[in-house]
Amino acid sequence: MNTTPRAFPVKIRQLEALESRLSPAHKEFSAIKTEVKRSRAGWRGEISMDYFYSQLDLPRQHYFVHQLRLPRNMGFFQMDTLLLTKYFFLILEIKNLAGTLTFDHEHQQLLRTQGDQQEVFADPVLQAQQQAASLKAWLHAHYSSSPPIYTYAVMTNENSVLRNAAPHPLHRQIIRPPALRQILQDFFAKERCHSLNAEVNTYVVALKKAHRPAIFSAMEKYELSRVDLKNGVFCPVCACIMEWRHGKWVCSRCGHVSRDAHRKALEDYALLVSPHITSGECQTYLHLPVINTAQRLLQKMNLTHSGGTKARKYHLEALIKAM
Numbered sequence: 533m534n535t536t537p538r539a540f541p542v543k544i545r546q547l548e549a550l551e552s553r554l555s556p557a558h559k560e561f562s563a564i565k566t567e568v569k570r571s572r573a574g575w576r577g578e579i580s581m582d583y584f585y586s587q588l589d590l591p592r593q594h595y596f597v598h599q600l601r602l603p604r605n606m607g608f609f610q611m612d613t614l615l616l617t618k619y620f621f622l623i624l625e626i627k628n629l630a631g632t633l634t635f636d637h638e639h640q641q642l643l644r645t646q647g648d649q650q651e652v653f654a655d656p657v658l659q660a661q662q663q664a665a666s667l668k669a670w671l672h673a674h675y676s677s678s679p680p681i682y683t684y685a686v687m688t689n690e691n692s693v694l695r696n697a698a699p700h701p702l703h704r705q706i707i708r709p710p711a712l713r714q715i716l717q718d719f720f721a722k723e724r725c726h727s728l729n730a731e732v733n734t735y736v737v738a739l740k741k742a743h744r745p746a747i748f749s750a751m752e753k754y755e756l757s758r759v760d761l762k763n764g765v766f767c768p769v770c771a772c773i774m775e776w777r778h779g780k781w782v783c784s785r786c787g788h789v790s791r792d793a794h795r796k797a798l799e800d801y802a803l804l805v806s807p808h809i810t811s812g813e814c815q816t817y818l819h820l821p822v823i824n825t826a827q828r829l830l831q832k833m834n835l836t837h838s839g840g841t842k843a844r845k846y847h848l849e850a851l852i853k854a855m
């Protein structure tokens with residue numbers, strides 16, 4: 533399978549860091565908790581598709597691109613998964629929603645019922661079709677011809693029940709992952725006569741070059757500032773604040789001992805506060821009794837730094853890229 537390797541989304545890492553550093557009493561806490569849960573489920577859904585992709589019979593020239601985000605007019609459009617083959621392109625909108633899902637294409641909506649709760653989502657088929665229209669326009673602007681583009685909404689959650697509010701042709705474009713195999717075989721049989729003039733690879737290179745990753749700030753989204761965040765190093769076992777004692781982090785609640793628990797705390801700092809930190813800021817943030825300890829811990833992490841000894845800034849970007 534030819535594919536771009538996936539990286540765990542920084543957006544989810546930001547949200548998780550925020551959930552751990554915000555007081556549960558904060559007015560935005562439950563909204564953030566819900567977004568963490570929803571984003572994690574979405575990510576699990578996309579990862580779960582890899583098994584089904586690996587089971588497909590695909591020609592040598594094919595490529596999967598995930599989370600592609602391209603400029604269009606004044607804004608951007610994003611596709612969960614785009615499969616490029618020599619004969620056609622396929623856009624998949626992946627949804628990992630639990631509960632009873634009622635597709636109401638007539639009113640361009642998806643209703644989710646879980647217990648006595650009901651939620652409304654955008655119709656995923658229309659979302660995918662909009663992406664296809666945008667991709668077609670993008671391709672027309674860059675190439676003399678483009679292949680047919682097909683779209684499907686894939687419902688990955690095995691515990692969901694799919695329903696149709698009323699018979700509608702769009703319902704055919706909602707599938708479960710195992711259906712993908714036959715669908716692709718039919719497309720290959722149907723489209724074999726017209727193939728691309730250029731190699732699939734040239735499209736992949738151009739699309740990846742045009743990709744503009746979304747810049748997300750959980751702090752901005754929830755209108756939070758530095759003072760809303762808890763300082764300190766959290767115990768990886770019980771999430772209590774740890775203390776620095778004789779060269780080690782010690783949890784006074786569960787007794788856990790760690791030499792590098794500050795790493796996660798600094799990663800949170802990089803995700804939420806700033807890509808760099810001074811020894812003084814680090815001392816306050818990690819609750820260290822003396823600045824020399826902060827300096828020593830930062831130096832030991834082999835981070836790049838800038839500025840003179842007094843105002844030295846340690847760069848934390850590497851901690852975000854490390855995952």
Ligand SMILES: [Zn+2]
Pocket residue numbers: 767768769770771772783784785786787788
């Ligand atoms: Zn603990």
